[in-house]
Amino acid sequence: MDPRGFPISLPDFQRVFPNDAACAAYLEKLRWPDGFACPKCGKTGEPYRFPKRTSAVLRCRGCQTNTSLTAGTVMQASHMPLSLWFWGAYLVTTQTPGQSALQFQRQLGIGRYETAFQTLHKLRAGMVRPDRDAIGGHYPVEVDETLVGGRTRGEGRGVHHKATVVGAVEVRPRRDNKDRTAGGNQKQLAGKQCKRAVYAGRLRLRLVSGRGDEVLCAFVTENVTKGSVVRTDGWHGYDDLAKLGYDHDAAVLDGAPEKIEAHLPTIRRVFSNLKTWLSGTHHGVSQQHLQAYLNEYVFRFNRRFYPMTAFHSVLGLVVRAVSPTYEELYSGKWIHPAT
Numbered sequence: 001m002d003p004r005g006f007p008i009s010l011p012d013f014q015r016v017f018p019n020d021a022a023c024a025a026y027l028e029k030l031r032w033p034d035g036f037a038c039p040k041c042g043k044t045g046e047p048y049r050f051p052k053r054t055s056a057v058l059r060c061r062g063c064q065t066n067t068s069l070t071a072g073t074v075m076q077a078s079h080m081p082l083s084l085w086f087w088g089a090y091l092v093t094t095q096t097p098g099q100s101a102l103q104f105q106r107q108l109g110i111g112r113y114e115t116a117f118q119t120l121h122k123l124r125a126g127m128v129r130p131d132r133d134a135i136g137g138h139y140p141v142e143v144d145e146t147l148v149g150g151r152t153r154g155e156g157r158g159v160h161h162k163a164t165v166v167g168a169v170e171v172r173p174r175r176d177n178k179d180r181t182a183g184g185n186q187k188q189l190a191g192k193q194c195k196r197a198v199y200a201g202r203l204r205l206r207l208v209s210g211r212g213d214e215v216l217c218a219f220v221t222e223n224v225t226k227g228s229v230v231r232t233d234g235w236h237g238y239d240d241l242a243k244l245g246y247d248h249d250a251a252v253l254d255g256a257p258e259k260i261e262a263h264l265p266t267i268r269r270v271f272s273n274l275k276t277w278l279s280g281t282h283h284g285v286s287q288q289h290l291q292a293y294l295n296e297y298v299f300r301f302n303r304r305f306y307p308m309t310a311f312h313s314v315l316g317l318v319v320r321a322v323s324p325t326y327e328e329l330y331s332g333k334w335i336h337p338a339t
């Protein structure tokens, strides 16, 4: 478990959710933090439970209506055991690189490849909706483009099937950075230089038709808060950013590669990791599906410090104000409503 109360490994996670009953109990507590209330007649109090039913269904003792715990979630009407859904959601939201259907099938011991594929597909659907709020504001934003995928195979020089991806990432200072500098221990600070003073904040990625100024400036205006510091290389496609209301910090045109690298280290690192993920996990992705993969990457990246939020989101779980934390579940402090 990490300090945020989220299991840090799959075995850990499986101890928290060892079986379908534990998952069902979690769903119930999430939906009715203060105890069951019938959605139809409103009657509260302990519902009737079906001990032998695999599906998680509760029956109101007043009006006899059955309520499914998975209604309105991605698990609705599924024949897959709840525990497999939970473990699958854990894997897709926390593991870097993300899962291919085959890895997923093997790791969870799912019998049929098609089942693994469908499940993964449904969990991913929750990750491919783009985050829409603008990034930047207090934080500077690095913007750059890169070419992704599409190896040339003997089609002659200059022919490629690579796709252009433009990205924007916030550069945030580490919280302990100021303290270290204020402490005045410069020697210690120098010794820690391998540990970066900044980290990547929120990310946006878009598949674009080229490096034209309209395309690039549209990406920035649609994703970055006006007035933010925007760092780019010297490419003229970004020339209008100051006019568009940004504090444009461009590297010198035709500057030395290492200087540009030093100007845009964060987005370059993001691109490098993105390419590793795309080629390693999915063995290259067709342009047709690339934007969906970019969205998935962004989803996981932006929630890497909030795995529980990501976990709830892919399962389609609505989280009320009060719900059991994993810590409560794990420590046994949380008491199952049925006991």
Ligand SMILES: [Zn+2]
Pocket (backbone or CB within 6 Å): 038, 039, 040, 041, 042, 043, 060, 061, 062, 063, 064, 065
């Ligand atoms: Zn009822």
